[in-house]
């Protein structure tokens with residue numbers, strides 16, 4: 001009886017050693033290969049310059065740019081199942097259901113090699129924000145907010161000239177209301193969590209980018 005108990009102990013120890021070695025290998029593997037993605041949400045009212053500044057950030061810091069609006073417009077032009085619903089929602093300046101938008105973003109994140117993502121124009125509502133956290137299982141590392149007066153945003157939207165169905169006086173007024181009512185609370189939420197970087201969105205594109213650059217410099221290690 002005594003010997004078998006000793007043997008059992010030895011056997012258990014052996015098993016434990018094999019197990020712990022494997023766990024250690026897995027852990028090592030994780031730290032060396034699977035870098036968690038760095039996610040920056042880019043927010044601001046319609047015409048505040050989100051897309052323009054994202055292009056500059058991509059050029060300088062090598063992020064992958066995911067514009068929620070572009071992904072939705074791509075769904076419209078590819079005649080996908082939700083195309084008509086999305087078109088009507090955008091035309092009204094309203095917000096597309098979270099499940100649809102988050103799924104499009106998720107597909108892009110999962111099919112991209114990179115580990116740095118700019119998510120432009122999302123989340124637009126608290127519901128969007130919660131859906132992202134739930135489905136993607138993570139929060140953004142930082143949130144940029146381009147702060148711009150309404151009259152300047154309206155001027156820019158009306159001279160954008162990209163043939164968008166929502167770049168007209170009537171829809172832009174609705175979008176500004178939706179921004180103030182639904183998106184500002186999201187911005188406030190991230191401000192309270194210490195993740196918000198508010199940037200003065202007035203000036204030339206280059207002047208504004210010089211305000212953006214130091215933000216990313218703060219995260220140099222994480223975005224290398």
Ligand SMILES: Nc1ncnc2c1ncn2[C@@H]1O[C@H](COP(=O)(O)OP(=O)(O)O)[C@@H](O)[C@H]1O
Nearest residue numbers: 046047048049050051052156159160203204205
């Ligand atoms: N700093 C700026 N000054 C003047 N016009 C700008 C500036 N930044 C962007 N624009 C122009 O304003 C319009 C809206 O910019 P965009 O980047 O599309 O904003 P958003 O994505 O926030 O709606 C575009 O026509 C763009 O070329």
Ligand SMILES: O=c1ccn([C@@H]2O[C@H](COP(=O)(O)OP(=O)(O)O)[C@@H](O)[C@H]2O)c(=O)[nH]1
Nearest residue numbers: 046047068069089090093094095096121122
């Ligand atoms: O997460 C999003 C992003 C965009 N939109 C819709 O798409 C429109 C255009 O968004 P985009 O970000 O392209 O506009 P921008 O702010 O850049 O002018 C919005 O008004 C919404 O109707 C949406 O429903 N959910």
Ligand SMILES: [Mg+2]
Nearest residue numbers: 050051069121
């Ligand atoms: Mg845009």
